[in-house]
Amino acid sequence: MTDLMARRRALLGPNMSTFYDEPVHLVRGEGVWLWDAEGRRYLDCYNNVAHVGHCNPRVVEALCRQAGTLNTHTRYLHEGILDYVDRLTATFAEPLKTAILTCTGSEANDIALRMAEAMTGKRGIVATDATYHGNTALVSHLSRSNVPEVGFGLGGLIRHVEAPDSYRIPDPDGQRFAAKVEAAVADLERSGVGFAALIVCPLFLNEGFPTQAEGWLRPAAEVARRAGGLLICDEVQSGFGRSGSHFWAHQRQGVVPDVVTLGKPMGNGHPVAGVVTSEAVMARFRTAFRYFNTFGGNPVSCAVAMAVLDEVEAQGLQGNARRIGTLAAARLRALAERFPMIGDVRESGMVFGAEFVTDRAAKTPDPAYADRVVNAMRDRGVLLSKLGRHRNTLKIRPPMPFGAEHLDILIGTLEAVLTDLDPAA
Numbered sequence: 001m002t003d004l005m006a007r008r009r010a011l012l013g014p015n016m017s018t019f020y021d022e023p024v025h026l027v028r029g030e031g032v033w034l035w036d037a038e039g040r041r042y043l044d045c046y047n048n049v050a051h052v053g054h055c056n057p058r059v060v061e062a063l064c065r066q067a068g069t070l071n072t073h074t075r076y077l078h079e080g081i082l083d084y085v086d087r088l089t090a091t092f093a094e095p096l097k098t099a100i101l102t103c104t105g106s107e108a109n110d111i112a113l114r115m116a117e118a119m120t121g122k123r124g125i126v127a128t129d130a131t132y133h134g135n136t137a138l139v140s141h142l143s144r145s146n147v148p149e150v151g152f153g154l155g156g157l158i159r160h161v162e163a164p165d166s167y168r169i170p171d172p173d174g175q176r177f178a179a180k181v182e183a184a185v186a187d188l189e190r191s192g193v194g195f196a197a198l199i200v201c202p203l204f205l206n207e208g209f210p211t212q213a214e215g216w217l218r219p220a221a222e223v224a225r226r227a228g229g230l231l232i233c234d235e236v237q238s239g240f241g242r243s244g245s246h247f248w249a250h251q252r253q254g255v256v257p258d259v260v261t262l263g264k265p266m267g268n269g270h271p272v273a274g275v276v277t278s279e280a281v282m283a284r285f286r287t288a289f290r291y292f293n294t295f296g297g298n299p300v301s302c303a304v305a306m307a308v309l310d311e312v313e314a315q316g317l318q319g320n321a322r323r324i325g326t327l328a329a330a331r332l333r334a335l336a337e338r339f340p341m342i343g344d345v346r347e348s349g350m351v352f353g354a355e356f357v358t359d360r361a362a363k364t365p366d367p368a369y370a371d372r373v374v375n376a377m378r379d380r381g382v383l384l385s386k387l388g389r390h391r392n393t394l395k396i397r398p399p400m401p402f403g404a405e406h407l408d409i410l411i412g413t414l415e416a417v418l419t420d421l422d423p424a425a
């Protein structure tokens with residue numbers, strides 16, 4: 001372990017993040033389980049990349065079959081990309097019927113921002129102050145974690161608005177958030193940059209997945225449209241049925257975005273991501289930027305991505321997300337009755353968690369306790385993480401085949417950890 005850390009530092013450079021005080025060295029995965037180099041088994045409660053389960057046989061078979069037949073770039077004709085985009089866009093409402101495939105979510109968001117520029121002739125972007133959208137020169141400025149120290153002076157194009165926080169900031173119908181967006185739009189217009197787009201994850205997953213009524217985002221979307229800008233929904237985390245109630249989380253929000261970006265779960269670990277938009281936006285973008293992506297949408301990526309869609313459907317994984325999410329929230333609420341350090345429980349399908357506080361009345365965030373819990377869970381063989389506006393929210397986001405038997409293990413382990421870890425110690 002120490003040796004691997006030293007080699008990482010020497011070969012990959014400093015400042016690379018790892019999960020947990022004691023990083024995990026994984027060598028094998030299957031379904032919702034992972035094994036480390038010593039043969040120890042971990043329950044994976046965090047990996048949304050392995051959407052349909054680690055080493056899913058249908059996905060592995062599709063990957064191997066296509067890799068053994070042909071892999072090449074997208075300047076050749078191939079039906080794989082067409083069949084996939086046809087199938088993918090069938091899950092979206094009109095007019096979202098065209099797509100560009102990329103290799104990462106960052107690239108997808110970069111394209112989305114350029115689409116907004118192509119459509120509006122302006123470059124100003126509004127995002128929340130606790131989000132992460134990726135790491136290209138432009139997109140990295142949207143993110144409030146991993147904020148770059150330098151970066152071509154692009155930071156001036158961005159305005160950050162306060163992230164929604166259902167636990168502390170009452171905003172039942174999204175009007176308060178919409179007013180913040182409106183002020184940011186006005187500021188961009190006043191400054192001469194101009195407003196091009198509002199970009200949000202429709203479940204605000206990096207912000208701490210606040211509890212929101214269906215349609216909560218509609219007022220902010222209307223503000224963006226009225227101002228002549230685009231609504232970009234970053235579904236890199238929230239898509240492919242994870243919300244349980246809908247295949248895409250923006251559908252739960254009752255909005256039809258101008259652009260939707262996809263990534264992480266799309267290839268179950270294989271690097272494939274994408275941008276879905278209307279014919280009109282696509283046509284304008286393809287004229288304004290003569291975009292080409294060597295690897296994005298190659299035959300292997302498309303075969304893998306198709307197998308992921310097949311598996312979500314065949315295994316009824318969206319329904320599973322809904323069932324397990326509801327059950328998980330109930331189990332977490334039962335824990336909250338016994339453990340006062342849990343201030344709030346939240347759930348959006350197969351994403352659920354609890355916020356830790358030092359004082360329930362004042363709702364004072366306790367990020368240090370959240371850290372201790374995450375590490376203690378890891379030591380007991382359950383992998384999860386924490387994030388949110390105050391870095392104090394357990395984020396539990398397992399592969400979609402996570403079942404009730406796995407939830408039992410997760411909740412049992414959490415109960416033991418909360419019993420053992422004294423917040424005052």
Ligand code: PMP
Nearest residue numbers: 104105106132133134236237263
């Ligand atoms: N958008 C969101 C919401 C993300 O969570 C991430 C990755 N954490 C990205 C974009 C960037 O994706 P990638 O790492 O594939 O570039």
